[in-house]
Amino acid sequence: MNLSLNHLQISLLFALFASVMLGLVTKRTDRARVRYGLYCFGCFLLALFGISWFMRLLHG
């Protein structure tokens, strides 16, 4: 079985897993973990779309 995912799907998956792990290992309470995980996920998305648009504008 071969799986083929595109760049956006891979980026979103990486953002999801990294956010879960970062929330899990850096905060002390479950509520803080969820909040920090969501914050990290938002930052990943912001960087993903921000850098993508920046490169698009850069290339014209």
Add this chain to the structure above:
Amino acid sequence: MPATSVSANTSVPARSPWLTVALAWFVPGSGHFLLGRRGRAAIIFVTVLIPFILGLLMRGPMFQPTSTGDVLSRAIQWGGLIADVANGLPYFLAVWFGYAPPDVATHTCDYGSKLLVAAGLLNILAVVDAYEIATGQKD
């Protein structure tokens, strides 16, 4: 002193930090399981295993040790190998069962390779967390 901290914290079962580190590396999440953090252990297991399996399904190549090429190429190969091995048992099982993706340059294989590395790096984060819990530096 870590030993005092561990015994002072009643919520952390007394375990050898290095045994915890070894277990946490070998089976993702098992370090936390050993320390009584079963919910976190399950989440870590899934969070490491899913990207690893996706990387395999995308036929991502494992990094190989090399002594040829320039310094940057060798650093990338060895760094990637360390991250691959950081997956622990899943990595060794894949190698043992003869996982050998075709040596072709496609974007899908490249993404798969990065997912395998990412899974190993996430496991390193979990190992460090397990060590800190075992030594009483965090709860």
